[in-house]
Amino acid sequence: MNNSRQFGGSPFSNNNSEIMCRICHEGESKEELFSFCKCSGTVAMAHRSCLEKWLSTANSSACEICKFNFQTSRRPRPILDWFRNTDSSQDTNNLIGDLVCFIVLSPLTIVSCYLCVVGASHYMVKRGVSWEASGLIVLSVILATVYCVWLGATVRHHVRTMKKWQESHQSVELISVRNTIINLEENNNDSTNNSMRTDLQSI
Numbered sequence: 001m002n003n004s005r006q007f008g009g010s011p012f013s014n015n016n017s018e019i020m021c022r023i024c025h026e027g028e029s030k031e032e033l034f035s036f037c038k039c040s041g042t043v044a045m046a047h048r049s050c051l052e053k054w055l056s057t058a059n060s061s062a063c064e065i066c067k068f069n070f071q072t073s074r075r076p077r078p079i080l081d082w083f084r085n086t087d088s089s090q091d092t093n094n095l096i097g098d099l100v101c102f103i104v105l106s107p108l109t110i111v112s113c114y115l116c117v118v119g120a121s122h123y124m125v126k127r128g129v130s131w132e133a134s135g136l137i138v139l140s141v142i143l144a145t146v147y148c149v150w151l152g153a154t155v156r157h158h159v160r161t162m163k164k165w166q167e168s169h170q171s172v173e174l175i176s177v178r179n180t181i182i183n184l185e186e187n188n189n190d191s192t193n194n195s196m197r198t199d200l201q202s203i
């Protein structure tokens, strides 16, 4: 008997002709089906890739029905996936908007500060320390400070958003699928033995 099928119950589609995956509702023509947890009946079987994708999306390591804990390994996805992911399209648009602002504001700030400093030195040479020179220096300092604060806050926001996305969209790999199945078998046998022991004790 195939180990992968022994906890399957009746995992058939409505027409009772094909075993189907509980996630994508496709049969074994797509990929081999396994029973990874203690669920039975129509929700017993799943494709490995479907289950891994679901665990990644749900950010969980347990079956949502029988609460069985899968043995998984998780690793952060490459940041390039963040750009490709449709869930983060709003964040991607925000990043593009901020990049455009950065490209426009950076030269504007640098040129403005430069002109302020040149103007201030011009007034200093002509009139010494005057209100015009002081005003231009203060203006350039304010411009540079506002630009740096905006840049820092924007970079921090986008880095946080990406890290949050990476934490909640880790790529999940089911490890020791065979062990999981064997453990399930042992648990099943243990529970059978326990119930037999209980029955014997009650006699």
Ligand SMILES: [Zn+2]
Binding pocket: 021, 022, 023, 024, 025, 026, 046, 047, 050
């Ligand atoms: Zn599937």
Ligand SMILES: [Zn+2]
Binding pocket: 037, 038, 039, 063, 064, 065, 066, 067, 068
């Ligand atoms: Zn389950």
